[in-house]
Amino acid sequence: MGARTNTRQRMLHSAVELLRERGAAGVTIDAVLARSDAPRGSVYHHFPGGRAQIMTESLTLAGDTIGAIIEQAAAQNSVVTLRQFGQFWNTLLEQSDFAAGCPVVSVAVGSSPDDEHLQPSVAAIIQRWHTGLVTAIETDGVEPERARRLATMAIAAVEGAVILCRVNRSTAALDDVIDELEVVFTAALPA
Amino acid sequence: MGARTNTRQRMLHSAVELLRERGAAGVTIDAVLARSDAPRGSVYHHFPGGRAQIMTESLTLAGDTIGAIIEQAAAQNSVVTLRQFGQFWNTLLEQSDFAAGCPVVSVAVGSSPDDEHLQPSVAAIIQRWHTGLVTAIETDGVEPERARRLATMAIAAVEGAVILCRVNRSTAALDDVIDELEVVFTAALPA
Numbered sequence A, B: 001m002g003a004r005t006n007t008r009q010r011m012l013h014s015a016v017e018l019l020r021e022r023g024a025a026g027v028t029i030d031a032v033l034a035r036s037d038a039p040r041g042s043v044y045h046h047f048p049g050g051r052a053q054i055m056t057e058s059l060t061l062a063g064d065t066i067g068a069i070i071e072q073a074a075a076q077n078s079v080v081t082l083r084q085f086g087q088f089w090n091t092l093l094e095q096s097d098f099a100a101g102c103p104v105v106s107v108a109v110g111s112s113p114d115d116e117h118l119q120p121s122v123a124a125i126i127q128r129w130h131t132g133l134v135t136a137i138e139t140d141g142v143e144p145e146r147a148r149r150l151a152t153m154a155i156a157a158v159e160g161a162v163i164l165c166r167v168n169r170s171t172a173a174l175d176d177v178i179d180e181l182e183v184v185f186t187a188a189l190p191a
Helices: A003-022 A029-036 A042-046 A050-074 A078-095 A103-110 A113-139 A144-168 A172-188 B003-022 B029-036 B042-046 B050-074 B078-095 B103-110 B113-139 B144-168 B172-188
Strands: none
Touching: A003 A029, A003 A042, A003 A050, A003 A103, A029 A042, A029 A050, A042 A050, A050 A078, A050 A103, A050 A113, A078 A113, A078 A144, A078 A172, A103 A113, A103 A144, A103 B103, A103 B144, A113 A144, A113 B144, A144 A172, A144 B103, A144 B113, A144 B144, A144 B172, A172 B144, A172 B172, B003 B029, B003 B042, B003 B050, B003 B103, B029 B042, B029 B050, B042 B050, B050 B078, B050 B103, B050 B113, B078 B113, B078 B144, B078 B172, B103 B113, B103 B144, B113 B144, B144 B172
């Protein structure tokens, strides 16, 4: 990867980290430059659309990372998918010492009028996660309507648990939620 | 209620609304004054601690409102508590045309260094909700450790669902989550 790509990627990853830790309001040009150690000229060189482009691309990058985890695990079965999704957040919470949460939720919850343009991307990202999980649950033999409800419940509960983990500085809530969801998923499977 | 109390309460309620809609970063002195239609002098008259005091008091007000709903319903049983908790969010989402979410989650997810002092209050508020729900579930005859896990799952799933509802501009996710949680709660009851 050349120096050009390197700086660009570093800036995007820094923006994702800021989204996770501080929400949309925390992703300022100054904060991205400071964290990625990039020269000021990089902004309009790599992102002619400025902050709005950085926000859109970092949100997409974050959503795709999680989407890919769900889709890869979904090729196995729904409980594996659940556990992988939980493990992803567990690692992120611990590695960041509970400073980082879900960047997609950050944008959904706390965006200013400047970031309203991101809402359709947020909806599309969550829809992709949901579809991946529904596919896994249906493949396990659960009827489509129930599979849809269970996938909604799992995404809601895991995202809520990530918030509780940050608040309590402990992964206990996530562990509890994954355990309870596994009971629910297993009970929903055809005998 | 006198004019003094009136202005003070109006400012606090405006701060709670801003927290719900925009997150902690959206609660600026200017925004509170504009929304509550209060004169600028009101800030240091009613809140000598300035924005920090407004944040602390509005967060407490929001947390207490929800805490009281949970505790009152918990005197009945756990499924009633769940339904009341869901109904509260359903009404808020619809009345705000999906502009408003949970003010406590907003602070948990997107606070800037200025608002770090609020994190212990966020933890205490969520702990209070959790204790209320655990009490209801235990009173229904579920053993303490499972009751604790179910309460965590319910709070996580409902808070996560409120986020999904805002993203999708629909209460469907909350309806699905409450239905699924009711199945889980009912199955956990002693026969």
